[in-house]
Amino acid sequence: MIGFIMNYVKQHKWLYLLVAITLIIYDVSLLVPTKIIQGLVDKISQQTLTEASLIQDMLILVGVTILTYVTGYIWHVKLFQSSVRFKFEMQQQSFWKLVVMRTPFYEKFRSGDVMTRFSTDVEGLMDMVGYGLMIVVYAGGMIAFIIPTMFVISWQISLVALIPMVMLVAGIYFIGQQQDKAVEANREAVADLNDEVLEVVEGIRVTRAYSKKERQERKFQERTRKLARGGDNIMVFQSLYSPLATILLGLATVAILGMGAIFLERGQVSLGQVIALQLYTGTLLEPFWMLSDFILVYQTGKTSFVKLQELIETGDDMEEDGKDLLVSLQEVAFRDYDFRYPQAERNSLIGISWTLKAGQTVGIVGKTGSGKTTLVRQFLRQYPIGTQGFTINGQSVLDFKRSSIEGKIGYVPQEHILFSKTVRENIALGKPGSQIEEIAQAIETADFTKDLERMSEGMETMIGERGVSISGGQKQRISIARAFLRNPELLILDDSLSAVDARTERQIIENIQREREGKTNIIVTHRLSAVHHADWILVLEDGRIIEEGTPGQLLANEGWYYEQYQRQQSQEGEEA
Ligand SMILES: Nc1ncnc2c1ncn2[C@@H]1O[C@H](COP(=O)(O)OP(=O)(O)OP(=O)(O)O)[C@@H](O)[C@H]1O
Structure with missing residues (x-):
């Protein structure tokens, strides 16, 4: 997955360079106020604060705030716009695949499964390209700047203060591992549920006719319960992060204040530095916190990547064209x-x-x-x-x-596929750009003219899911008209x-004999x-x-x- 994402980054290298530069400036600008507070506290405690230095500090703070706002805006917009474009490109690629694949491919993947890969998995990978990359640069940058700064102030205090932070990372990693399993189980539950809904919607008439509503409802309840249980599990793991972080940050604060008092007493650090250490440790919480999200985003992204690769790489085993x-x-x-x-x-x-x-x-x-x-x-x-x-x-x-x-070839299958379009549009699919007279002729040959007269808007009547319901025989004849319109060599x-x-039936057969004289037909x-x-x-x-x-x-x-x-x-x- 990393290679795949890096490839995408390389393709848009100037954009990501801009994002990286603005993110790093943003990181630094977030640390400047702590530095200024440290200086101010020291100047106040040493009674060396002058009006000119105070105004200078205030002006720097205002300048830095503006810089934070501008850089924050640029990286945020560019990074997330790019991740949305990534999603769009992935979906286009997957959709193209769905269009060109032939029947054996669809016998390998269930419809619900394809839908999940197409939506949830693409979004899982998109999160990695947007939010995931943001964490790497933003949180990584913060950690890389703050820790050396803290060590310069006092490596002893920093070391002790960072022990709870390292424990936090370990805790986050452990919880993330468990969460990963829950996420995978949940993904399967979503695919199952999608399948179930598709099947129910497609077979609703049969379900009603055979009074299987209760059974379907029970089955659906079972699946939604499974999904809810999966969601519950994920929530349990997610809820462990916050208390863990609060406790460990508390421990770090105790360590800094305790050791800081001793070191201050010995004159090894200034009051401003102790306060700065405490502020830096607090600032570190966000990047470490983000790491927990990163683990989730990374693991979801990885699972999604595997699923998408499978969809993209699985062929239909057809011979070369x-x-x-x-x-x-x-x-x-x-x-x-x-x-x-x-x-x-x-x-x-x-x-x-x-x-x-x-x-x-x-x-x-x-x-x-x-x-x-x-x-x-x-x-x-x-x-x-x-x-x-x-x-x-x-x-x-x-x-x-x-x-x-x-x-x-004009093929009229056993199972008729009609779209949520007008009668005319459904038939015209057989020959795009056909004239209205040709369509009328195909309708006549398929013996559908009388049916059409009974429809309120004639050829312009909407059929399919969003239109009027039509009988099985009418569907068959619309499909036949579609194939006739094409006037194929082989029907x-x-x-x-x-x-x-x-x-x-007799009428249609007679029409075929007349209209398709000298042409090839298989019935x-x-x-x-x-x-x-x-x-x-x-x-x-x-x-x-x-x-x-x-x-x-x-x-x-x-x-x-x-x-x-x-x-x-x-x-x-x-x-x-
Ligand atoms: N997609 C498929 N995968 C595996 N076996 C299949 C598939 N489609 C059909 N078969 C099998 O091939 C055999 C022939 O099926 P086919 O649909 O061609 O019969 P048919 O004569 O058209 O039947 P009917 O008159 O009911 O439409 C059957 O044993 C069927 O189970």
Whole structure:
């Protein structure tokens, strides 16, 4: 961490030089009044005080006070402004990381954990860069100036007076060690609580529907209690500092006054010097006191640094991005292809051999958990690829720049992501800068026009968290419109029609056939009616293709597809 901070300091060396110089002047200017008091006391006790010297001392005091104010202002503003800039830069760096990372990274970090690292840890490190550095220069400077000055007055008295101060540092260190453990435990408790709140907010409807409110409340209480206990522990340690400092400063005062009286009697020190020693020891309390804070700031900073480094250094284990730009998607082929998720123990795709040709519409069906989503995710390069034998236009998929592949695909996932924006803005995400007519056309294709007419502000209606609530089917169709708008070379609908009724589904499928004539489509579905028009159908089971062919061929085969088709037909008949 020190190296990291020093690097930052070096990058802004002129600013920190200004801070260091003004801080040292500030330190010295705080010590001048003691020096003047010492001189005044001696002059009064020796009856040598003159009007001219008194005026001179007073003028120096006024000058020094102004200097203290000006230098104090400069270092304070510059140092803390810089630490805020540090926080901003760190957050930018971390945010950029979050944006570029792909799915495996998000499977390693929980959302609450990322939030804590992003906010609490960045602030922990920021404190070290601001307050921590201030302590080093300010408190370090004070100690470095005062102790030699005291030793020049009387090394014997200073030595005895400093013993309680050394004990104070030792005490602070010991308490700080214990506090460190409490801080770490508290940090974990904050991350747990963040996770809990995120989960509750995201799943509030399910929680209500299943009457799990009480259970959630109990769980939340447990976590907040844990956090409160952590906070209590930290407070216990923090409360030990003040009494310890008071007692030890008292001991130092007794030592100075006792020894000072003896030394004064022997004529080894003046009255002004004894008073100065007492004042210096009192002044030392603040820097020593700050050391206690420094230990906390340092330890928190160190823990935060490790957590941030972990966030910044952890990769998504993706292969290096390819260099070739994909101009057009002519053919995507898998040859005896296996795939396993990074954290999984078994393959989710096994021996897949399939070629998708441009212009085809392919349906992917199969039981739940059979690998349909996993297969279409391969196109999106969300995970490192499985075995070799995955090619685009006859070339390894790894040769192509991932963004150029993404640019050719419109993907509508199972879980729809809508933002707190208007309907228009949500759809326009598919193609930034699109014309209103294009958006209207995409809405029409996704069969959302009638729904829009019922919305008070039409396309400008706010949806998402801060807008009106919309149904699952409406969400699906907004997501579909977003993908249509892009008019991608390859459109992938991943079970994206599950929440719409059969009539709407038929309408959308017809629209796809019409609007996307000659384009490539993959439709993953549980409802076979959604793919009865497809050119080719894959049936998956346990990650393998168990049947494939045209819908007619599959019906003739009388396998899984046939059985499923019969079952769904009779269900539809009953419903009708
Ligand atoms: N991120 C993941 N990490 C580990 N295993 C996963 C992950 N996602 C899916 N799997 C596993 O891969 C297998 C195939 O899952 P997949 O989601 O592809 O099935 P699916 O056919 O799309 O199912 P459904 O019809 O329910 O959407 C399952 O055994 C699942 O548990």
